[in-house]
Amino acid sequence: MTRIQLTATALDRLRPRLDVLAQPLDYVVMDKSGVLRIDGREVTPEEARPDCGFVSNDLFFAPFQMAYIDALVASPALEWVQSCGAGLDHPMFVSLARRDDIRLTTNHSQAVGIAEYVMWGVLDHFQIGAAQPIQPAEQDPSGWIRRRAREIGGTRWLILGFGAIGQAVAQRAKAFGAHVTGVRRTPGPSAFADAVVPPERIFDMLGDSDVVVLCMPQTPETINLVDAHFLAAMKPSAMLVNVGRGGAIDDAALLAALDAGQPEYALLDVFRIEPLPADHPFWKHPRITVTAHTSAVTTGWDMRLDDLVVDNISRYLADEPLRNEVPISDILRGRAGP
Known part of the structure; x- marks a missing residue:
């Protein structure tokens, strides 16, 4: 038996x-x-x-x-x-x-749940602006305040790590009308992306990307990939999303870059140390949304x-x-x- x-x-x-x-x-x-x-x-x-x-x-x-x-x-x-x-x-x-x-x-x-989490985070930031939460006064009927939302359609997405999770994210972003480039070691055509390129092409794409999604494993090549040099190459209006591994990001470099306004925002679900320590500056930074490695935890x-x-x-x-x-x-x- x-x-x-x-x-x-x-x-x-x-x-x-x-x-x-x-x-x-x-x-x-x-x-x-x-x-x-x-x-x-x-x-x-x-x-x-x-x-x-x-x-x-x-x-x-x-x-x-x-x-x-x-x-x-x-x-x-x-x-x-x-x-x-x-x-x-x-x-x-x-x-x-x-x-x-x-x-x-x-x-x-968990690819379905993680992909929907990414779309939720981007929509939340684009539609409302997670860094600028709705003020209580705006809920008052006497304060009829109109906002201009940012559209996903026409944006350019760069997805680093194009396995099952990366492809699930790409499929949903494409459905919104985004242009998607996937990054993986074996480039080639994909039904879920406009292009799939090798890691050596990342810096060719960063400057044009509105949303950068990290779905990579933690390897010697990906540890601290998102460092000061990487962040300086991003668009000032770009959003960074990490659903891969926390070690891919140099925490201090990200904090400094966000303080300088480039990129605009970060959505982080994974961290070097988990649970994220209570005194970590990510918790209170106005340009960061922190979630507790729960992007996959869905119904x-x-x-x-x-x-x-x-x-x-x-x-x-x-x-x-x-x-x-x-x-x-x-x-x-x-x-x-x-």
């Missing part, structure tokens, strides 16, 4: 669908105290020996996160791990990727993720190709981002 490792939270949600699969499963469950159990009996990682595992979203800020990963790594039977995240650049996945004969799969179900995310997990478990049991498998070499080279 195939043995799968999950957290108690994930099993509670998935069990009704897993119990009716064509082949039965044996569950290794880690509870909230970090204890592994099989059929309620406490077991050691050496005894657990899962064949596969699911890294669910409740693990990312759990105190037993590394105990869970260590239990997977300790299993000589381990063949495959499914992640709930878009990227596999977290250290936990690198440790798994160092094993021989491991297969790792990612999750693109449809769990359903799409659960569908993927159950489908991939069915495929694994049937020895069929898995969806969203990432080459181990990409993970070890730090290129398995969102």
Whole structure:
């Protein structure tokens, strides 16, 4: 019988669908105290020996996160791990990727939510001006104040990182009439962009871009990519959005650039340190909107993720190709981002 490792939270949600699969499963469950159990009996990682595992979203800020990963790594039977995240650049996945004969799969179900988050943020800034919130007096019927909104149609978007998330953003921006350029290591035609260029062309595009969206993984090449030089090349009226990784932005450089008025605004959902420290200047800056790495947390995310997990478990049991498998070499080279 195939043995799968999950957290108690994930099993509670998935069990009704897993119990009716064509082949039965044996569950290794880690509870909230970090204890592994099989059929309620406490077991050691050496005894657990899962064949596969699911890294669910409740693990990312759990105190037993590394105990869970260590239990997977300790299993000589381990063949495959499914992640709930878009990227596999977290250290936990690198440790798994160092094993021989491991297969790792990612999750693109959050692309819809993240793309809608980006559109919300841009619309919010363009239509109202997040840096200039509506004053209470404007809600008074005696203060009939009219505003001139900025249109998305006709703007130019530069999307750095053109995987599932970048393409989902591009599809929606195009629907509003924007001109979209995607950036990825393998350029070429795309149904979702007017052009797709390699990273070497970024600075050719920055000066004309009204919206710059970061969807890249954190790699040696992307750490501090958005530095003073990058920001100085942006349009003064441009908006910067980061839904990729916090390390892509030099925080001090962004603060200085915004203070100088170039770019105009930043929408940030990811940060170098999470949770973002309470004393970080991003919180109170008038030209920054901060959200708590929640761009993917939408009403449809769990359903799409659960569908993927159950489908991939069915495929694994049937020895069929898995969806969203990432080459181990990409993970070890730090290129398995969102």
